[in-house]
Amino acid sequence: xxxxxxxxxxxxxxxxxxxxxxxxxxxxxxxxxxxxxxxxxxxxxxxxxxxxxxxxxxxxxxxxxxxxxxxxxxxxxxxxxxxxxxxxxxxxxxxxxxxxxxxxxxxxxxxxxxxxxxxxxxxxxxxxxxxxxxxxxxxxxxxxxxxxxxxxxxxxxx
Numbered sequence: 001x002x003x004x005x006x007x008x009x010x011x012x013x014x015x016x017x018x019x020x021x022x023x024x025x026x027x028x029x030x031x032x033x034x035x036x037x038x039x040x041x042x043x044x045x046x047x048x049x050x051x052x053x054x055x056x057x058x059x060x061x062x063x064x065x066x067x068x069x070x071x072x073x074x075x076x077x078x079x080x081x082x083x084x085x086x087x088x089x090x091x092x093x094x095x096x097x098x099x100x101x102x103x104x105x106x107x108x109x110x111x112x113x114x115x116x117x118x119x120x121x122x123x124x125x126x127x128x129x130x131x132x133x134x135x136x137x138x139x140x141x142x143x144x145x146x147x148x149x150x151x152x153x154x155x156x157x158x
Contacts, residue, residue: 071112073132079120096128
């Protein structure tokens with residue numbers, strides 16, 4: 001097989017329909033858009049407009065509230081920290097803070113801080129300092145002989 005012998009499979013590509021190119025094309029004159037009206041004009045389409053009927057997004061009930069200044073935390077499980085220690089990516093003897101977790105590749109970005117959860121188990125005595133942690137995570141680390149401190153998140157200068 002040579003480069004000049006390469007072909008698409010039959011039926012893999014389809015010629016595009018050129019509308020408005022005369023009566024012989026089958027899509028001439030109005031180009032399949034009908035006669036007059038909004039849909040026959042170019043560049044006009046109102047999304048979610050249902051011809052005067054109350055649109056679906058207005059008919060359905062609204063619930064809840066999205067807090068505009070809510071905090072988003074990067075989540076880390078104890079089991080994953082332990083896995084990275086076993087792989088040699090994190091030093092268990094040194095303090096494990098947010099910068100260490102990011103540089104090891106366990107967390108991609110800090111967001112508003114890193115929160116440790118108790119999924120998995122802490123086998124070694126770890127010294128962790130993060131923005132947030134669940135109560136079971138703190139208990140699990142202390143039970144293994146380590147410490148998990150929750151540092152106050154650095155607030156941007158106002």
